[in-house]
Amino acid sequence: MAGHAVEHDYHLIPPSPWPFLSGVACLVWGVGMVTFFAGLVPRTGESPMLEWFFSKGLDSLQDSYRPVADQVGADGGWAILLAGTIMAALVMISWWKDVAAESRAGDHTPVVDIGLRYGMIMFIMQEAMFFVGWFWMFFELGLFHKMRAAWNTDVLENAPEYADSMAPGIHAVDAWNLPLMNTIVLLLSGTTVTWAHHALIHGDRKGAKWGLGLTVLLGLFFTGLQGIEYVELFHERGEGAPWLSTDAYGSAFFMATGFHGLHVLIGTIFLGVMFLRLTKGGLRPEKHFGLEAAAWYWHFVDVVWLFLFAFVYIIFASSLHG
């Protein structure tokens, strides 16, 4: 069969360096993550290579259970992390450039296009499961916290000293301030991205540009507001406002909203790239899966935010305050 000419519409791709380089970039990034956040501590002089590689002092392990805190920002770690991030970014840019070029070259036949759609849906499904993890954590902490602390009243009577290990009081973030604003911003951006999509379908490229541009701006605005909220919380930490390290609510709050924020950022970049492609004349009315994928992603991020707003900000905040 090898002799036959290709008679199918699938997209066979020539060898590409990006996946391999992604693996390398991931390794650098991973080592950077560890060195930056935890610090690498060679224990003895036995491994000179490691010593050369990692800049931590040899004495660190003597007080071995010392919190890893004072090693945050350990010298050298940030450089590796930065290098890994830059490498990853470069690889991704090149990779997606290739994809865009292939799309222009007509490699994305109808059947390939359907495949891309499946791929994107599956990707969003796994993102959803990722957030299921965080919400599950949050519900567990919120719903069963009292039950856990007072595991069994009978037990507590018998062993009063165990009551000491009860969790400290929970403080939550006020939902009706910046978070409300953020909700409105995101909902609005959901409509603008739909506007852009419809405009493009109807050949109104100018409208599409406006819609997409506004969406990107709203996305950036959201990130800005979120940043302000974090900074405020940071300054008020210890005065009753939740912070990452103060209690379980703070942890769940910051990690869940933080990962959501990261997704907003990714979505914004995704939409921004589509905006660039649009201004450069890419994306045709009949074929613009890139934009659709970005819009799907954006709606997904939107929905996650609504859940966050409903549960993390409103429902649990009020129930936990009391």
Next chain:
Amino acid sequence: MVALPGENISAEPAGYHDDGKPKFFARWFYSTNHKDIGTLYLIFGIISGLIGGFLSFMMRMELADPGIQFFTNEHQYLVYVSMHGLIMIFFMVMPALIGGFGNWFVPIMVGAPDMAFPRMNNLSFWLLPTALICLLISFVVPGNANGNGFGGSWVMYPPLSTTGHPGPAFDFIIIGLLAAGFSSIFGAINFITTILNMRAPGMTMHKMPLFAWAVLVTAFLLLLALPVLAAALFMLFTDRIAGGTGFFDPARGGDPQMFQHLFWFFGHPEVYIMILPAFGIVSHIISTFSKKPIFGYLGMAYAMVAIGVVGFVVWAHHMYTVGMDVNLKAYFLAATLVIAVPTGVKIFSWLATMWGGSIRFTIPMQWALAFIFLFVVGGVTGVMLANAGVDAYLHDTYYVVAHFHYVLSMGAVFGIFAGFYYWFGKMFGVMYNKFLAAAHFWLFFIGVNVIFFPQHFLGLNGMPRRYVDYPEEFAIWNQVSSFGAYITLAGVVFFFLMLIEAFIVRRRVGDNYWGEGATTLEWTLSSPPPYHQFNVLPRIEDNAEH
């Protein structure tokens, strides 16, 4: 050479040499070819199998006698146990079954020229060496005051994995598992898209070979389970940073048990992720060598779907002793028992496939038959463990170790070897030496049974897991078990002899060297298949057998 029935010896397939294969570096590092990537996965699986096997042999040597003989301290033993579990699961079984055979044969079986996203396919592969390197680095960087490496078991429960291991060793494991996890997620997206979107004309879902079904269900399990593990790993990572979060820190209102829920919500589907592809492979082998179509095809396919679905709602049977509410335990008990039903359907359908057949005991068939029997042994002990009341005795004893090695080291691994010998000629174009292969099989079969059957006794007698030293009452069976490990080691040696011999002697095989009975599409291609198969898509006729 020993000619196999129905085998025709052919020269190099025509056109094999000038089919646009890239040069060495581009071909193996920048690959976008599902078969080459599949081969890379298999090589990777073999390397990891060696590392994981080495660790387990060291463990068995240590456990052969009471006392601490080989390891510098107890920490090192626990490091070996943890790394053995992680490497075997994430770097041997999953790459071999899903990445290796899945990549090689799913596109061919559904009649597609390649995977849906060939470049992303290669990304899935190259994240794995990255991940393995992270795990290997973890060996040589400090874990805690007792030494290098992470010794908190493959389940990584906090607080042992947070405050108990302040060194960077565990951070590397987190990063490595995240990389491996994303590799699998991308792989899952790829398989799902390929199977749903790239079936050849006429190949309806209900005509699709069972291995493709198995990989489809597996891919969904991966897609839905791994992100939860990723979230849990991130929580561990930020908990470990001082000044970081307190998800699992009771002093700050966190809940250490919550990690177990998140982990096992991933962990239980994970065990089916490791066995379903083996089910698929075994189905093909049983059918081929009985010269019969598979019995109850639809039942077989939907049994796997059922196992996949139910597999998501039984996770807490790993947590019977954590102090759960009794009604929850009762629920998980019942749900866990339910899984025995679809699994039974599969077992009996295999037997019914053989019934009335004309059975040839080739090497892959021997592995497959052994698989069925040993999987039943492992499965029924799982049913014992599912009884929450009894599990209060058996949990974290060697009974559990025996259970899961029967389904893993004899289920999943026998599935891998069965597939490897079944498709060896197809993948590499050459036939193995039957004697060496038979020696591999028998040494392995006897060896693993001698290792793991006595571990049931140890568990019943009360020996807990993850013990570097034990009361001398347990000595006898431990000695037997370690002896079995030496037999298995001999089996592994024969596996490599077989490989070396086959590639030196190079007995070429024909397209369909198993003859009648081998009916799936890969047998219509040359051995090895052309660099790009199905330039003209095959057409599946309406009356075709699956």
Next chain:
Amino acid sequence: MKSPTNKTTIIAAIIAVAIGVGTFVALIVLGLGGERGMGQPVDGGYFLQDAATPVMEDLTTVHNMVFYWISGITAFVMALMVYIMIRFREKANPVPSKTSHNTAIEVVWTIAPVLILLFIAVPSMQLLYFQDKLPETDMTIKAVGNTWNWSYTYPDLENIEEIISNPLDEVQAKAQGKPYLLGTDAQLVVPVDTNVKVLVTSINNMHSWTVPSFGIKMDAVPGIINETWFRATREGVFYGQCSEICGIKHYYMPIEVNVVSKAEYARWVANDGAFTSSVAQNNTLMGSGQTAAQK
């Protein structure tokens, strides 16, 4: 054509039945026939340790019941495979049939396991609820897992100080006649025929408080207090081992419970936690699940 096949069928059936029944009998004899440890493992033992509480008695019953079923299923599958492998090998059956469906048999092999599982599930649930339900408790003890030893307190008793139960090293164990890796330097003392509530928690890593002969295994989790109960029906010393990985000395934090007569226990309490009679101390020294009188 006909006669050899018939002969094969008969031979195959005989061999299969022999192997199946043989396996079943062997498993049962092997499983149930072995020597049992009371309160500690026995040398080369291959079955559950003997029961010293009602929970463990029920647990043993349920275990044995499930064990019969799974041995039977394993033997059945094995016999069937052997039969098929002989009867339908290529030589005996050169022409394969083409059957690939039979709804009746498929229904049977779906329903039959369901029924078996129901037989298993009912007693199993009863055991589960019995194990969980705290009866009227007569006394409470707290077991706290530390890295790496257990400490016990008696919240109801003011005069008994916290018992810190450290493992004995090999030399000490030999000197005291206790089994190494099971014996401790300070036991938990409880009276016989008494409902004891156990509160289990941990101050650091997770551990698991385990006494096989009591049918107890309860995780010790920091920040959480788990409870369980037992009612020892025999006097003697009962050993267990930490059963949740807790770091390097995981294998080295055993549990030792001394069950004494009620009178002896009363004297022990009155004496601020010291033994007066030699019987109880002998119990300690015997280091086995039997009282001196029984030996």
